[in-house]
Structures are given as structure tokens and as C-alpha cells.
Amino acid sequence: MSLGPDILKIKDLKKNFGSLAVLKGLTLTVRQGEVLVIIGPSGCGKSTLLRCLNGLEPVQGGQIIFGGQYLTDPHINWSRTRQRIGMVFQNYELFPHLTALDNVLLGLIRVQKRSKTEALAIAERWLTRVGLWDRRGSFPRQLSGGQKQRVAIVRALALEPEIMLFDEVTASLDPEMVREVLDVIVNLAKDGRTMLIVTHEMAFAKAVADRVIFMDEGLIVEDAKPEVFFENPATERARRFLNIFQFSDIHKPQEPSASPLAKEAQDVKESNDAKESNDAKDSKEPELS
Numbered sequence: 649m650s651l652g653p654d655i656l657k658i659k660d661l662k663k664n665f666g667s668l669a670v671l672k673g674l675t676l677t678v679r680q681g682e683v684l685v686i687i688g689p690s691g692c693g694k695s696t697l698l699r700c701l702n703g704l705e706p707v708q709g710g711q712i713i714f715g716g717q718y719l720t721d722p723h724i725n726w727s728r729t730r731q732r733i734g735m736v737f738q739n740y741e742l743f744p745h746l747t748a749l750d751n752v753l754l755g756l757i758r759v760q761k762r763s764k765t766e767a768l769a770i771a772e773r774w775l776t777r778v779g780l781w782d783r784r785g786s787f788p789r790q791l792s793g794g795q796k797q798r799v800a801i802v803r804a805l806a807l808e809p810e811i812m813l814f815d816e817v818t819a820s821l822d823p824e825m826v827r828e829v830l831d832v833i834v835n836l837a838k839d840g841r842t843m844l845i846v847t848h849e850m851a852f853a854k855a856v857a858d859r860v861i862f863m864d865e866g867l868i869v870e871d872a873k874p875e876v877f878f879e880n881p882a883t884e885r886a887r888r889f890l891n892i893f894q895f896s897d898i899h900k901p902q903e904p905s906a907s908p909l910a911k912e913a914q915d916v917k918e919s920n921d922a923k924e925s926n927d928a929k930d931s932k933e934p935e936l937s
């Protein structure tokens with residue numbers, strides 16, 4: 649799918665929590681229709697980045713420019729801007745006292761001031777698309793994790809945001825429910841939706857990403873096409889990170905020279921063997937005499 653003009657520019661973004669510098673001058677440009685997957689070790693600042701883009705964290709430096717508007721301007725109207733930047737979290741954050749349908753209707757009616765009829769038509773279209781129209785009367789506690797997450801995605805999409813942010817939306821799900829949620833996101837990518845996706849699902853990342861952003865310690869360390877990043881990462885840090893997700897090597901017998909401990913282990917074994925054979929000799933001798 650061909651990409652549109654730049655929609656989001658992040659320039660030298662700095663975010664601290666007290667004395668802890670979490671984003672250390674991060675720069676990134678996203679084009680319309682682009683799917684960016686953001687990966688990196690725990691604590692490197694992925695969630696903080698998405699939260700800054702959604703106005704959930706004040707920043708200490710740099711700029712975020714979205715569709716020509718400076719989101720780092722302190723006078724920004726976040727209620728209006730958040731309709732243009734949808735965000736879905738790991739823990740759904742649905743309103744527990746509202747049904748699936750009412751969770752979706754709320755923003756359409758209260759925030760966007762649409763008529764009930766119009767809002768219902770939009771909610772029906774989206775809930776049907778994710779296979780949940782027949783569960784519209786269920787409360788969150790009556791839905792599975794995968795169903796709750798699909799409602800949360802639909803609630804954000806119903807407002808027609810220009811960009812969607814997903815923060816580890818499958819991390820709380822049982823494995824059999826991960827797929828149903830990832831399938832929804834893959835279909836959104838096919839529609840040409842602009843998305844920033846933080847995930848630890850590497851196979852999904854490979855399949856859905858136009859670009860992979862690898863972060864470490866508050867900075868972007870690699871920014872590459874998925875086939876390049878996953879096959880041949882440029883940095884040692886990314887290689888080490890990707891190795892965590894590869895299990896094929898774990899049970900391979902190690903070459904003695906591969907491990908610095910192997911030589912020591914061999915020495916200990918040889919000295920033990922020698923000791924055992926001496927002990928055996930010692931214990932046999934009295935019998936002989």
C-alpha cells in the first residue's frame with residue numbers, strides 16, 4: 649500500500665520521571681498509512697512514548713507535531729485531540745458498569761455529540777466487524793479477555809482516529825485469544841490505517857510492520873524494514889534482544905571452546921576422575937593385603 653505524507657513528527661523528545669531520564673531526545677517521523685512496530689527491552693520507554701503522544705504524560709523537551717499541530721503546546725485541547733489519536737492499553741480499561749455497546753456509544757454521544765441513531769449505526773458496524781454485535785449487551789465481566797480487548801479496540805476506532813496507538817494489547821491474554829485480537833489489527837493494517845504498535849509478539853511484528861523501531865534506554869537504536877531488522881539487525885543490542893525470542897539454540901550441545909567455563913569444567917572433571925581412581929586404588933589396596 650502506498651504511503652501518504654508525514655502525519656506525525658517527533659523531534660528530540662525528552663521525558664523525565666524526577667531524576668530518571670526515560671526518553672532522551674527521541675526523533676521519529678511517521679507517514680500516513682504506515683504501520684510502525686515498536687519493540688525493545690522492558691523499561692526502555694515504549695509505553696512512555698505512546699503515553700506522551702496521547703497527552704497522558706507531560707514532556708520536558710522537544711516537539712510532537714501531529715497533522716501540523718504542536719501537541720507539545722501546553723494549551724492543546726486534549727479532549728479534541730484524543731479523538732484523532734486512538735489508544736488501546738494492555739488492560740482494556742473498559743467501563744465495568746457499561747455494556748459492550750454502551751462502552752462504544754459513550755464517546756460517540758458524549759464527546760462527539762452524535763445522535764443516538766447515528767452512534768448506534770457506527771457501533772453496530774464496528775462491533776459486527778469484530779464479531780461481537782451479538783455480545784453487545786454483555787458487561788465486561790461477562791466477556792473473555794480477547795472479547796474485552798476487541799471491544800476496547802472498537803471503542804477507539806469508532807471515533808475515526810487518524811492514528812492508532814496499541815500498547816501490548818495482547819500481553820494479558822491467554823494464548824488462544826491472542827490471535828483473534830492480532831487478526832483485528834492485521835485487518836486494520838490492510839485498510840491502510842496509520843498505527844504505532846508496541847508488542848512482544850515477534851511473528852506478528854514481522855507480518856504487520858512496514859517499519860520496525862527498536863528502542864533501548866530511551867532512544868531509537870534501529871529503524872528498519874522488518875525483513876532487514878529480523879534477519880540482520882545492525883546493532884549487537886538488537887541481536888541480543890532478538891535472541892531472547894529464539895529457543896532453537898538452547899538445547900544444542902556446546903562446543904568446549906564456545907564457553908569460557910567449559911575448560912574449567914573439564915579440568916574439574918579430570919581432577920575428580922583422577923581422585924576417584926586414586927580413591928578406588930586406596931580402597932582396594934587394603935583388600936589385597
Ligand SMILES: Nc1ncnc2c1ncn2[C@@H]1O[C@H](COP(=O)(O)OP(=O)(O)OP(=O)(O)O)[C@@H](O)[C@H]1O
Nearest residue numbers: 665668670688689690691692693694695696697816
Ligand atoms: N509514572 C512513572 N513514575 C516513575 N517512573 C516511571 C513511571 N512510568 C514509567 N516509569 C519508568 O520509566 C521507565 C520506562 O517505562 P516504560 O513503562 O515506558 O517502559 P516500557 O518500555 O513500556 O517497558 P515494558 O516493556 O516493561 O512495558 C522505567 O524505568 C519505568 O520504571
Ligand SMILES: [Mg+2]
Nearest residue numbers: 694695696816
Ligand atoms: Mg510498556
